[in-house]
Amino acid sequence: MSEAVTLSGPARGRLAPFRRQTRRVASRAGVKASGFEGQLLPLLLLAPQLLILLLFFFIPAVRVLVQAFTLQDPFGQDIIFVGLENIQALLRSAEYHASAWASVVFTLASTVLTLVVGLVLAFATDRVVRLRGGYRTVLLVPYAIAPAIAGILWAFLFNPVVGPAAFLLHALGIPWNPTRVGNHAMVLVVLAASWKHVCYNYIFLLAALAAVPRTVMEAAAVDGASPLRRFFAIQLPMITPTIFFLVVMNVVHGLFETFAIIDATTRGGPAAATSILVYKVYVDGFVNLDLGGSAAQSLLLMVFAMILTFIQFRAIDRRVSYDLGQ
Amino acid sequence: MSSTVMTRRAALAAGAGLLAAPFLPARAQGQRREVRFWHAMTGVVGERVEELCRRFNESQAQVTVTAVYRGTYDELINATVAAYRTRTQPQLVQIYERGFMTMLLSNAIVPVHELMAANGHRVDWSDFIKPIAGFYTWRNQLQAMPFNSSTPILFYNKAMFQRAGLEKPAATWQELEEQLRRMKAAGVPAGTVMAGDYHWSWFENYSAINDMPYATRNNGFDGLDAEFVYNRTGVVGQVARMKRWLDDGLMVMAGQGFSPESVFTSGRAATYIASTAAHAGVMAARDLPWDATYLPHEEGKDPRNSTIGGAVLWALRGHSDADNGATAQFLAYLAKPETQVWWHKATGYVPATNTAYQMAKSEGWYRERPTQELAVLQLSRGTPTANSLGFRFGNFTQTMMAQREEAERAFAGQKAPQAAMDDAVSRGNEILRRFERLNQGRY
Structure with missing residues (x-):
């Protein structure tokens, strides 16, 4: 993931790779010509990265693949090959369906929320002249907070017994209780995860907005287009590649990288209402010591992620313009 | 479905021997x-x-x-x-x-x-x-x-009982509920707080104390083929009781970000059913007029020992x-x-x-x-029966997690207590069967 984003300057470079991608295709030969002579050096240069991939991705992935088809005791004494039983059991189980559904709700809700809020904030700071740096810094702070701390913070703020935010909700007559009502807990984890991830969206959108040519904007302004009109007619269409990229990143983030925040905020409860797929993998594997079942879930999750990414690129890619010259 | 069992014991023994050798410290x-x-x-x-x-x-x-x-x-x-x-x-x-x-x-x-x-x-x-x-x-x-x-016991706040003109918690669940209602009416914030390990005190120890079977085969002591039966005992009533107490404000849940023990020690609940190990925290609380007593039992039952x-x-x-x-x-x-x-x-x-x-x-x-003596006294209360000796289930954590999930569905009103415990039992039995299959002939 490219999380190392510099904030200095108008950050035009951010958009550049997207813009150039399509143009590069034509000149592939040129790229090849400037390549290495022989194979030893490139292989050597690739080796560290490949080694890391091998150790931390390929070996575990293969082991998961094997484990998913076995029933085994945690100490590895006996391994019974059970074929597709683990996967069939999962597909039958109501809890797994509930977990998948919770993942969909959680991911969609947090993706939409982070994008919309990120866009509003980026649009607003794009128009701010004074203290722009100050606003940006304040808006970026949540990203620097560890997920576990953020989760506990939100859990405490909205704790129905002692949380100040919960008091406010109760005072407004809302029977807020995330420790008993599943939907409330879902709202809480969506808020917590989005609050942390909105910053990520914000920097990218801010950079994208800065990359929209001033001349176009000024021309529109001269023609009498209001800031909102300019935003919807010019800026938004021009930053669609970034939005598409962020949709992909947010979905991936929601599905796979929110374990810590869920663990700290709700522990998947109540009644597994916030136990999204990644969290269920952890609970079944590391709390319940059901290695086969947990591995089968990982496998399905992997397949699920691949299908999702494929659909996203196929469906959305066609409608996204990478060419600013259009 | 073909199933092959690979015994790893031989490989394990050889491996252990090989690996242990270089690590043997040269001991002076x-x-x-x-x-x-x-x-x-x-x-x-x-x-x-x-x-x-x-x-x-x-x-x-x-x-x-x-x-x-x-x-x-x-x-x-x-x-x-x-x-x-x-x-x-x-x-x-x-x-x-x-x-x-x-x-x-x-x-x-x-x-x-x-x-x-x-x-x-x-x-x-x-x-x-x-x-x-x-x-x-x-x-x-x-x-x-x-x-x-x-073992779990009942901690209580003496001042809150006095506020409702009561001396101490009653011995049965039924009377205790009446007491909690009276206290609620007298302005006590909540009667009790749900402990993090409520399944242990409210379901498992409850079954032992009230001499109710939890599973067949003497609660699993006699074999791996045991099946849960608590959906046909008072445990269902316990789930209903918890739901009722939650609905009526007699019981609070601490929730994430706050601990049940703190709810009790900060004077937000009159009682707290928790492990004797909670003594440390309760004693450390300042100005808390606390005492403790036995866990309640069902009306008309002769209370047995609790379990550890x-x-x-x-x-x-x-x-x-x-x-x-x-x-x-x-x-x-x-x-x-x-x-x-x-x-x-x-x-x-x-x-x-x-x-x-x-x-x-x-x-x-x-x-x-x-x-501090309560635990020993409660553990040796009455004549032990097959139902009060303890529990012996494989994958016990997993069956417990499933049970809690279903109980929480009942607390939230998504399922009736009976339906929730029926589902908990059928999920639990499936988990027990997996353990049985894997450990055939070992127990």
Whole structure:
């Protein structure tokens, strides 16, 4: 993931790779010509990265693949090959369906929320002249907070017994209780995860907005287009590649990288209402010591992620313009 | 479906031998042998574990026990599994009571009875108190060394009871509910707070105390083919009771970000059903007029003993005889009545042997701290029956998690208590069958 984003300057470079991608295709030969002579050096240069991939991705992935088809005791004494039983059991189980559904709700809700809020904030700071740096810094702070701390913070703020935010909700007559009502807990984890991830969206959108040519904007302004009109007619269409990229990143983030925040905020409860797929993998594997079942879930999750990414690129890619010259 | 069983024992033994060789320390004369001991105790009790090891290390010159904190009980059993699979396991691990069957049938342990006998330590096994020995004994031998055992009791706030003109909690659930309603009417914020391990006190201990079966085959003691039956007992009524109490504001849930114990100690609830291990926290609370009593029982029932929770120390396989000897030496120290009494006083856990209990009693320890004796008294209350001896289920953590999930569905009103417990039982039985299949012929 490219999380190392510099904030200095108008950050035009951010958009550049997207813009150039399509143009590069034509000149592939040129790229090849400037390549290495022989194979030893490139292989050597690739080796560290490949080694890391091998150790931390390929070996575990293969082991998961094997484990998913076995029933085994945690100490590895006996391994019974059970074929597709683990996967069939999962597909039958109501809890797994509930977990998948919770993942969909959680991911969609947090993706939409982070994008919309990120866009509003980026649009607003794009128009701010004074203290722009100050606003940006304040808006970026949540990203620097560890997920576990953020989760506990939100859990405490909205704790129905002692949380100040919960008091406010109760005072407004809302029977807020995330420790008993599943939907409330879902709202809480969506808020917590989005609050942390909105910053990520914000920097990218801010950079994208800065990359929209001033001349176009000024021309529109001269023609009498209001800031909102300019935003919807010019800026938004021009930053669609970034939005598409962020949709992909947010979905991936929601599905796979929110374990810590869920663990700290709700522990998947109540009644597994916030136990999204990644969290269920952890609970079944590391709390319940059901290695086969947990591995089968990982496998399905992997397949699920691949299908999702494929659909996203196929469906959305066609409608996204990478060419600013259009 | 074809199923092949690969026994790894041979490979394991060979591997352990090969790997152990380079790590054998070159030991000079008089050098101490190290016993690595992984535990899951934090806070005050964690400090006591350190102190226990220090005391042992200073008491003799051959063995050094190094206590290492390895996270919560769940994390610790995981760390143990991972270590065992990579042949880097410590000599001694502390595993919670729910992990008993996993450890027992893992082929990764040395039964403590055998370990002590092989190293010439004489331990009076019959001295261990029944509820503890019964829980961890298999084929007439204690399999692991009892370490920290507790049982749930009822803590209460005396001032809140007085506010409603009551003296102390009633003995039955029915009367207690009336009391909580009266207190609520008198302005007490909540009658009780739900403990984090409510399944243990409200379902499991409830079944033992009220002599209700939890599963067939004597709660699993007689075989791996046991099936849960608590959907046909008072447990369903317990779920309904909890829901009713939650609905009527008699019970609160602390929720994430706040602890049930703090709800009680900060005066937000009149009672708190929790492990005797909660003593430390309750005693540390300032200006809390607290006391404790037995867990309630059903009207018209003759209350039996409650059951234990906590953890035991397992000796792991794959170490040299000399190392095992060192481990045995530490366990022998632990089994001594003096150590037991010290541990009991320092932590509030139940004394594991009758001798230790009598020693503490004769020293007058309970005269000033009557609530610390409650656990022992409650554990030996009434005549034990097959339903009150404890529980022996494989994958017990997993069945418990499923049960809690279903109970929480009932609390939230998504399912009726009966339907929730029916589902919990059928999910639990499926989990038990998986364990049975994997461990056929071992129990």
